[in-house]
Amino acid sequence: MALTKAELFEQIRRDSWREGLSVRALARKYGVHRRLVREALTRAELAPRRTPQRRSAQLEPFKKVIDEWLRADLDAPRKQRHTSTRIHRRLVDEQGMGEVSYSAVRDYVARRKPEIWIEEGRGPAQVFIPQHHPPGREAEVDFGELWVRLAGVMTVCYLFAYRMSYSGKAVHKVW
Structure with missing residues (x-):
């Protein structure tokens, strides 16, 4: 059974205190890097994981144009709204953007379209109301x-x- 990082840190601290093992001996015992052992011994809590902010440098200058098209689509009939393919094609034809991949445009449009709908007050409200029913009451x-x-x-x-x-x-x- 694999240990979680918190459990592993706890065991490393316990063995360091009880048995007085060195950093190298603890790393060898648990099969981890010495850096991880030092982190377990110096930190009281686990460090939060950092997720990198991915961004497309080539798409950056065109994001305002794409947002304008998506905002214009709010009033357009459903069949006339922009798809990711149509946006990519328009960017290549009208803006001279040949080096940006379709997948970068697709990912941006998929993330940005619901955000724009919510910003304009047309999207579904992100609300959750939990129900609480005490036993024997209702x-x-x-x-x-x-x-x-x-x-x-x-x-x-x-x-x-x-x-x-x-x-x-x-x-x-x-x-």
Whole structure:
């Protein structure tokens, strides 16, 4: 079973304190680099992972133009809006941008289009409201008529439906 980084750091600290092992001995024991052992011994908490901000230097001058086209698409009929392919083609034809790849344009448009819709107040609201149902407090009850064929004769019966909100269990009774 593989250890998480936090568990590994904890074991390295414990062995360093209990057994008095050196950095080199700890690295050999756990099969990690000495740099990692030193980090475990000096840091109280794990360092957060850094994710690099990727950007396309060739696409940078054209981002404002692409944003303008996407903003203009807000009022355009659905079939007339720009696709990534159409934007790339327009950039090559009108702006003289031959060195930027289609995938760079596609990735930018896929990320930027929903952002523009939200900025303009037309996108779906990013809202989540959790529901909290304490045990035994809330339930849903419903009554209704139910037609049943009994011995070949259509008979009206009454249905009682009860559903508990916390567990989702339901009880139904017909009479």
